[in-house]
Structure formats: structure tokens, C-alpha cells
Amino acid sequence: MFPLQLLAGTCEVTLSGSDSMKYDVNEIKVDASCGEFKLVLNHSGKLPANIMGHNVVVVKESDFQIVVGSINMAHGADSGYLPSDAPVLLKTGLIGGGETTEVTVNASAFKTGESYTFFCSFPGHYAMMKGAFSLN
Secondary structure, three states, X not given: XXXXXXXXXXXXXXXXXXXXXXXXXXXXXXXXXXXEEEEEEEEOOOOOHHHHOEOOEEEEHHHHHXXXXXXXXXXXXXXXXXXXXXXXXXXXXXXXXXXXXEEEEEHHHOOOOOOEEEEOOXXXXXXOOEEEEEEO
């Protein structure tokens, strides 16, 4: 059984995505005392990034529909299929099966009490690969 909630008491969050288009968590909570935190994504599947690529993108919950509406293959994999002006607060690289990516972010980009959403921006994945993100 996978944990549904991930607490980042050590200022590092590690989650996994699979070939079945699922993260192993649906909620990430980062401790507000973290000056910065690291988010690590492992792709536990076997398929390559061009077929079943995964990343983690965090946006304000109020921006979620706008951002996922802008996902387009024409923007390319390097941008996570997102336009350069998308209101994104955090974005990892896009990876394929067996790969790992990480990003370190200044926690000041987030506010306690604000609602955020994390998701995969590979086209079509966000419907199944999303969850709540918060700074507590």
C-alpha cells in the first residue's frame, strides 16, 4: 500500500510516478520552517519519456485550469509541454522509466494557508496524476 500523504519534515520530498500514470502520493505537505526544500521524482516504470514521461509541476490551485489548458505537444518536452509564461511555481524535468529528477526550491515562493496543486504536465496525464500541495 502506498502512503497517500507525504510530509516533508526534513525539507526533502521524494515521490514516484509509474507507467500506470499514478503518483504514489496524492498530498504533499512541506514544513514552513524550511528555507528551501528539495523535490525528488523517481519514475518507477520502464517506458521512455517520449511515451510515458513524468514530471512534477506545482501551481496555485486557482491557476490549475489555466495551466493545464495550455499544455501542448508543440511547446516541447524540455518545457514540460508548457508555455514559458505559464504561472508555474515549481517544475522538475520530464523523465522516463528508471530515471530520477530533482529540483531545489526556495520555500518563500509559497505561502502558508494558500492552496496549491501538483501534477504531471505530460499531455493527458494531469487528469490522473495530481494532488494537493501545501506549506504548513
